[in-house]
Amino acid sequence: MDSDQEKAAQASPALDAGVDGDALALRPSAADSTWLSESLSLPRESIFVAVVCMAQFCTQAAFMGTLVLLRTIGTAFNITSPPQLAWLVAGYSLTVATFILFSGRLGDVFGYKRMLIIGLSWFSLWSLIAGLSVYSNYRLAVFSRVLQGIGPAICLPNALAIFGTAYPPGHRKAMVFAFFGAVAPIGAVFGGTFASLLTLAWWPWALWAMAIWLAILAVAGSFAIPRLPTRKIRPRDWKSWVRVLDLPGAFVGVVSLVLFNFAWTQAPLDGWGTPTVLLPLVLGILLFGLFAFIEFRLSPMPLLPFDVVNGEVAFVLAAMVCGWATFGIWTLYLVQMLEDIRHLSPLLTTAWFCPVAVAGAAAAVVTGKLLGPMQARPPVVMTLALLAFTTGAILTTLAPTDQLYWGQIFVSMLVMPFGMDMSFPAATLIVSNAVAKENQGVGASLVNTVVNYGIALGVGFAGTVEVHVHGHGVTTEDRLAGFRGALFMGVGLASLGLVVCLAFLARDRLRSRR
CATH class of the missing domain: 1.10.287 (Helix Hairpins)
Structure with missing residues (x-):
């Protein structure tokens, strides 16, 4: 805790100097000398953690809920092209990834709690509009999904920054970040399940139900999240705002x-x-x-904290890009194979994904123990994560289309969450502990940008491979060849990330011996 406080004390003059001192003053309150988590009772802390983790839960629920309904939504708009339908998920991931970095700076300036509530409200509004697109056309559906992604982009970094500000480095902080990562697969399964059930009535209800839930969370967050340490910002002119927001x-x-x-x-x-x-x-x-x-x-106050991007942080982020790009490819094309090739309904497809939630919870506990009491080195945790990504991608790519569910598909459902829930908490902890308390938003933004942009970019890479492999894409065999080609792209990316991890692990051990 002392090291973090020293960083904060050192950072404040630099921030003031960056905006000429007279234009902007950042003054930590007295609450900055203590950690918020130390003042909360267990029931209050549980509610607080649950509400903040809903940012991750709803982000993945909105992704998976639309993914399993791609063919259903496409039918409503007379769209059958897989690359064209992919825009419903790729456009969402695109804005999530690209606006996260700036959203973290907004949280650093205006307050993490305030920005989280604004993000939930925006998320709710555009979920509502995305459902209303059924009365218009496919362009509005894609456009509303693109703008819907700005909501998670605001929520994710500020939710993580709230945890980074509230918890001192240690086992408790590691477990909270592990929980935040664990709700990703759980949210995906819940989102897919409820979207599939609501589609039995009418598919827009999947989006309208999400809008209602997000509105409830926005209200609940204003009460469940305690008041965080604040800083007084007194800009005197518009140039000060331009500088501080970069x-x-x-x-x-x-x-x-x-x-x-x-x-x-x-x-x-x-x-x-x-x-x-x-x-x-x-x-x-x-x-x-x-x-x-x-x-x-x-820039006197750059969005990217280059001063904390050392060799270890750069390694983690490089591995994260490869691993999460693989996850995006795996999710998109496994769903396509199940619904298009095996002719499963959206509800049954989601049922096949249910082991992901259980494995994700187990992975979160294991990761929390590794990073906490066992004090495992981040290179070791990241290597295990990329090994899980690679193994899961290979199992899915090589699975015969007539194989029983309990074969390779089931095993991949158990393995892939370990890639997600080992890599995300490890990366978040490393970056969170490397930046000062007043820069937690930017630090959290960096990790989330890498994760979500990796997903969006991986889908784009795989889409290019699919088009060049599937021929005319008319027959089932052609489409299967395209899907497998895209999945092989994911295998290659995961393998590249694993090589990066092994190289860094070897370097880390060599340094330890010396």
């Missing part, structure tokens, strides 16, 4: 990420030789270079 860097960074991912997601539809793909791709790369220049050279 608006030039935020704008260029978001646009570059959106353009780059748009190119990969749209390429399976338009082809790589078209201007609608090449132009966004080139512009995205150029703008990302400009973003890096702004963050390194120009």
